Amino acid sequence: MNGWSASDIPDQSGRTAVVTGANSGLGYVTARELARRGARVVLACRDATRAEAAEERIRAEAPGADVLSAPLDLADLASVRGFAERFPDERLDLLVNNAGVMALPERKTVDGFEMQFGTNHLGHFALTGLLLPRLRAAGRGARVVTVSSLLHFLGTVDPRDPNMEHRYRRWTAYARSKSANLLFVHELSRRLAAEGSPVVAAAAHPGYAATALQTKGARMEERAWLERLFEVLNRTVAQSPEAGALPTLYAATAPEAGPDDFFGPGIPRRAPRAPWTRDSRASAGLWAASERLTGVTYAWR
Secondary structure (H helix, E strand, O other), rough: OOOOOHOOOOOOOOOEEEEEEOOOHHHHHHHHHHHHOOOOEEEEOOHHHHHHHHHHHHHHHHHOOEEEEEEOOOOOOOHHHHHHHOOOOOOOOEEOOOOOOOOOOHHHHOOOHHHHHHHHHHHHHHHHHHHHHHHHHHHHEEEEEEEOOOOHHHOOOOOOOOOOOOOOOHHHHHHHHHHHHHHHHHHHHHHHHHHHOOOOOEOOOOOOOOOOOOHHHHHHHOOHHHHHHHHHHHHHEEEEEHHHHHHHHHHOOOOOOOOOOEEOOOOOOOOOOOHHHHOOHHHHHHHHHHHHHHHHOOOOO
């Protein structure tokens, strides 16, 4: 990682962070390392039992860690709203939009959206909008970090069919959701700058890291051979979750990280990104569609 490691994370004492999908994989490592450096970390997870187990593991691995869990299902907008309404603090210093699903068989969210677009993009779009007043209250140093993927290069959002209702292809759906993440960060950065806000929106990708993300789709379809293949690749090719989480941690904490930055393995260098993820017309269009679909309208000053 070219010299930057978790030991370089600045002191996070006095800061509060929310990490989605923090019960395992990259989210777990991100939450643990933030807590290790003094942050109060909320583990926002769909499965309460796994979240509570993650709390205990973090406290064991990082003695003195200030962590708590709260229920959040990004595939259910009522759950997203409930999480934001129950959030106990008036300020929030860091939101890490980490949770995601990948290459699933065709499924719908509770609200009827294609599962990958609905979870990876729309759920986080709604969550960020609902928590933005608390991020503004934190002032300088507040950040929103959204986890994308280099697979965004495989496709961008089709504004005529964002939910892929006409022809579903699982890897295209995943790529489009990850392009949506970067378009969201681009447009959020533009709008924050326009209002003179010090809140920074940035993005990161882990490269190929060994997590449960790769095997879930195969398991859902009971394709044991594909599940075994991903397990072998995770053992032999993938980097560890600890290495995969570093770009996210860098985007979340490094003083050098700025608006609309995108980091991956090789930090502090910026990661390559498809030109369409910086297309302001496309990002504005996606933003308008996301507000309409989620019912969450951001309030700008």
